[in-house]
Amino acid sequence: MLIEAETLQNISDTIVDIGQQAQAIRDNGLNITTKADQDFVSQADILVEKALQTYLAQAFPNSGFLGEESGLKEGKDGIWVIDPIDGTTNFTLGMDYWCISVAYVVEDVIQLGIVYAPDRDELFIAQKGRGATLNGNTLKIVEPLPERVVLGLGRSNRNPLNHYLKMLEHLIVEENIEYRRFGAGALMLCHVASGQVHGYFEAHLNSWDALAGLLICQEAGASSNDFMANNGLYEGNRIWVAASGVWQRLAVYLEV
Known part of the structure; x- marks a missing residue:
């Protein structure tokens, strides 16, 4: 359409x-x-x-x-x-x-x-x-150098805090990846598209926070999980959006 x-x-x-x-x-x-x-x-x-x-x-x-x-x-x-x-x-x-x-x-x-x-x-x-x-x-996604990756993160109260803390430990210790958390998932998704961060992950995001930014990322060339799966429009879902190389690097760990 x-x-x-x-x-x-x-x-x-x-x-x-x-x-x-x-x-x-x-x-x-x-x-x-x-x-x-x-x-x-x-x-x-x-x-x-x-x-x-x-x-x-x-x-x-x-x-x-x-x-x-x-x-x-x-x-x-x-x-x-x-x-x-x-x-x-x-x-x-x-x-x-x-x-x-x-x-x-x-x-x-x-x-x-x-x-x-x-x-x-x-x-x-x-x-x-x-x-x-x-x-x-x-907007067009540019793949970052592996040692310069910076992710945007969100923390959902619908997911246990210890899961979030374990993820931070993995990103910092195992992957040597920097992160930012600014408290507005829709805007952080857009900043993936504009290259201000190289990916965005949140364990659960409502559709009104996700969908506009998700399309903007996809149309800029980012990779993403299937947010609409399992009734994502009405129930929300896990979201992982990133430059393709970054997405592949972390997709298994992030369970998407």
Whole structure:
């Protein structure tokens, strides 16, 4: 499915505008609610998701929605998968490492991914079979030298802490690999595509955090596991995305 250039421009312009509204809300002071330990939601999260759903419902009236804050709404055509603010903790603290993530999925195939990081002025866009861009510039994965690999990592509370700690030990001691953990999986996936890290792993990631960045990585030439397997769209899944050589090097250990 190809989204026409004018429609794609309208979608991305809308996401940018809504992202700037979220910045303004934060700068004027946030009301923050705790969903769970280290899991927060602000009025900006709610505004972004509602604004995106309103726009997309008008532009694509037969589509469904799956949002982090509002849950699932069935549709006849594809489904829009939305994380209004990935990296909410960073966002509330005034850090720049947060983003809006929007993906469009038809029959378990990701057709469109857009990730916008307002504080960093980074707009990532990918369409299935059409490549990926950052602020209009084409992205292409470059294989790093083995001794210079830096991975992005996420830590899921749905996976035992000791598994995460064992992985860190393996990466550092056995593989001599550096890592970074910035707290926004969607944006770290995009930074695999742009070469700021060479791979991203998380033992469990929800689809609204994963799908847009995953397509952007794939269209830039990265290797990945089958995130959609085992009902990944609705249940989430393990995710391992990297430059091909890095992916092969660690795939067996990461069990993907």
